[in-house]
Amino acid sequence: MWKWLHPYANPEVSYHFTNKLLPWLSALTAIFLSIGLVWALLFAPADYQQGHSFRIFYIHVPAASLSMGIYVAMAIAAFISLVWQLKLADASAAAMAPVGAAFTAIALITGAAWGKPMWGTWWIWDARLTSELILLFLYLGVIALHNAFEDKNLAGKAAGILTLVGVVNIPIIKYSVEWWNTLHQGSTVSKLGKPSMSLDMLWPFIFCFIGFALLVAVIICLRFRNEILARNSIRPWVRELIQKNTVNNT
Amino acid sequence: MTLKAQSTQETENLTATIDNSMIGDTAQSSQQLSYRHAFMLVLKRDLTIAMRHKDDIINPLLFFVIVVTLFPLGIGPEAQTLSRIAPGIIWVAALLATLLSLDRLFKSDHLDGSLEQMLLSPHPIFILVLAKIFAHWLITGLPLILIAPLLAVLLHLNEQSYTALLLTLLLGTPVLSLLGAVGVALTVGIKKGGVLLSLLVLPLYIPVLIFATSAIDTAALGLPYSGQLAIIAALFFGSLTLAPFAVGAALKVSTN
Amino acid sequence: MQFNNFSDFINMGGYGFYVWLSFGAAALILTLLLISSKAGHQQVITKIAKRKKREDKLRQAKDLRKQQNEQNKTALNEVIE
Numbered sequence: 001m002w003k004w005l006h007p008y009a010n011p012e013v014s015y016h017f018t019n020k021l022l023p024w025l026s027a028l029t030a031i032f033l034s035i036g037l038v039w040a041l042l043f044a045p046a047d048y049q050q051g052h053s054f055r056i057f058y059i060h061v062p063a064a065s066l067s068m069g070i071y072v073a074m075a076i077a078a079f080i081s082l083v084w085q086l087k088l089a090d091a092s093a094a095a096m097a098p099v100g101a102a103f104t105a106i107a108l109i110t111g112a113a114w115g116k117p118m119w120g121t122w123w124i125w126d127a128r129l130t131s132e133l134i135l136l137f138l139y140l141g142v143i144a145l146h147n148a149f150e151d152k153n154l155a156g157k158a159a160g161i162l163t164l165v166g167v168v169n170i171p172i173i174k175y176s177v178e179w180w181n182t183l184h185q186g187s188t189v190s191k192l193g194k195p196s197m198s199l200d201m202l203w204p205f206i207f208c209f210i211g212f213a214l215l216v217a218v219i220i221c222l223r224f225r226n227e228i229l230a231r232n233s234i235r236p237w238v239r240e241l242i243q244k245n246t247v248n249n250t
Numbered sequence: 251m252t253l254k255a256q257s258t259q260e261t262e263n264l265t266a267t268i269d270n271s272m273i274g275d276t277a278q279s280s281q282q283l284s285y286r287h288a289f290m291l292v293l294k295r296d297l298t299i300a301m302r303h304k305d306d307i308i309n310p311l312l313f314f315v316i317v318v319t320l321f322p323l324g325i326g327p328e329a330q331t332l333s334r335i336a337p338g339i340i341w342v343a344a345l346l347a348t349l350l351s352l353d354r355l356f357k358s359d360h361l362d363g364s365l366e367q368m369l370l371s372p373h374p375i376f377i378l379v380l381a382k383i384f385a386h387w388l389i390t391g392l393p394l395i396l397i398a399p400l401l402a403v404l405l406h407l408n409e410q411s412y413t414a415l416l417l418t419l420l421l422g423t424p425v426l427s428l429l430g431a432v433g434v435a436l437t438v439g440i441k442k443g444g445v446l447l448s449l450l451v452l453p454l455y456i457p458v459l460i461f462a463t464s465a466i467d468t469a470a471l472g473l474p475y476s477g478q479l480a481i482i483a484a485l486f487f488g489s490l491t492l493a494p495f496a497v498g499a500a501l502k503v504s505t506n
Numbered sequence: 507m508q509f510n511n512f513s514d515f516i517n518m519g520g521y522g523f524y525v526w527l528s529f530g531a532a533a534l535i536l537t538l539l540l541i542s543s544k545a546g547h548q549q550v551i552t553k554i555a556k557r558k559k560r561e562d563k564l565r566q567a568k569d570l571r572k573q574q575n576e577q578n579k580t581a582l583n584e585v586i587e
Contacts (some may be wrong), residue, residue: 004438005385029572041515041516041529042508042509043508044508045508046508051518051519051520051521052508052518052519052520052521052525053521053524053525054556055517055525056528056529059528059529059532059564060528063532064547076513082499085288098539099539102535102539106531106532106535106536107536109527109528109531109532110528110532111530113524113525113527113528113531114524114528115570116524117521117524121540134453134456134538135448137452137453140449141446141449141450141453143587144449144450145436145446145450145568146444148437148440148442148446149439149440149478149525154439154503154504154506156435157503158500158503160328161353161432161436161496161499161500161503162432162436162450164453164496165432165454165496166453168492169454169528171452172457172485173453173456173457175457176456176460176461176481177456177460179460180460180462181466182537196519202559215536218540219539219540219543222543222546222547223543223546226543226546226547226549226550229551229554230550230554233550233553233554233557236553239554239558242551242558245370245551246551246555246557
């Protein structure tokens with residue numbers, strides 16, 4: 001397996017591989033996301049308690065779980081880049097941070113928009129919402145650290161350390177927020193009714209989830225490509241590529 | 251200027267003594283001794299520098315006092331409201347005061363080059379970093395703990411919670427110094443690291459804040475708060491073992 | 507199909523504002539991110555191209571100066587001879 005993986009550690013190979021992968025990924029994303037969203041908005045039944053506001057669920061839940069998943073992926077990439085000094089892992093971690101922050105923001109906004117009709121307020125210091133907000137702060141810290149360094153490689157290493165410190169802290173933060181919440185609020189917020197979802201709700205959800213996950217992959221690929229170019233700007237293959245590109249343009 | 255010379259000279263002393271100990275007769279016993287020796291040397295050096303810069307100790311403390319006095323002015327003088335929010339105010343002010351003083355932990359050493367010398371010394375960075383963090387806590391954490399009861403009086407803190415306040419501060423402020431050191435180590439090479447530092451470090455402080463204030467609140471009700479204290483102690487030992495490694499790695503990144 | 511007509515669909519059983527707010531916010535954020543990521547590629551390329559141009563110019567100037575120096579030297583040598 002290592003022999004098979006080895007060529008992809010080369011920036012040039014993985015740049016071209018990403019380029020080849022992108023159209024396929026984009027097409028799949030378009031298919032899944034359009035099917036999922038149309039199904040979720042038009043055909044999925046309304047919830048018997050929450051009515052049509054339940055349709056927010058089809059964005060909120062994928063965004064929330066992807067926002068955490070991306071952080072874990074970023075931490076794994078940071079770990080790989082710190083331990084094995086793999087430059088590409090560094091580039092992919094840098095590519096993931098803004099995507100994760102965007103999905104965390106979406107999860108927060110949709111959560112607020114769902115909370116207003118359901119709980120009567122835009123914001124509630126609910127454990128899950130609060131830890132999502134803190135996750136957003138962690139993402140913004142990583143992005144800010146990335147931007148603070150001139151040298152991209154140094155920035156990647158520093159942000160990697162911060163990501164790892166954050167990933168150790170996330171369970172602690174989540175647990176402490178949950179504990180704080182139950183202590184201060186009692187159980188005013190009943191868990192949103194999740195009695196084993198019916199199939200005609202589950203299918204559009206699966207489509208939406210896969211669609212959003214693919215969209216994450218597409219955006220990360222786009223950013224990963226840029227990061228590779230920016231980090232390898234003095235390599236001959238990049239110079240050649242740019243020569244070709246500028247000739248084509250003029 | 252003389253101070254700078256002094257600090258670099260002491261660092262040289264440190265490296266010199268470390269070199270001596272390496273040459274010393276039996277390797278194992280002198281190695282054992284020199285760990286403690288190095289720790290004490292760094293600690294003494296940092297404390298001496300702090301003693302010459304007394305405003306570095308006093309300013310965060312003054313900030314702490316002023317922030318706490320601002321709250322009654324903003325909220326109103328009712329004793330009941332104040333005693334309800336006193337733990338939160340004291341702890342948030344302590345977080346901010348620690349944050350304000352963190353910059354000093356590595357910045358001046360980085361500027362005069364003694365930090366690089368330290369990293370180049372044959373000793374594990376773990377020990378040196380730990381000594382620096384301990385010195386920072388002695389300079390900023392300890393005065394905070396000493397002055398906190400006074401501010402608690404101003405905020406009408408419930409009489410039953412004074413011990414809890416002191417115990418949580420005693421266990422919690424080292425965590426603040428340890429976690430903060432990671433943030434400082436990451437931003438020490440950046441010119442405008444101050445605001446960035448708060449963005450990096452404050453989210454990591456949330457668990458300490460939650461458990462400390464909840465311990466004080468529980469104490470006010472006359473209930474046992476040993477559970478919260480145990481969790482803060484766990485946070486303390488966890489960060490004591492893990493943070494110096496992160497600080498060492500971060501310092502290597504930012505000084506290169 | 508859960509809705510009888512278009513205005514029903516927009517109304518979402520009274521929850522229209524919230525539903526369309528969340529879908530709209532998500533769409534806005536994601537398109538902005540997608541566009542900026544896509545535009546980043548061209549930005550990086552033009553940045554590197556610019557740097558390359560500057561480096562080429564510097565190199566050319568250096569070569570030119572070297573040539574002139576050499577010419578001057580040969581001219582001087584001829585004069586001396």
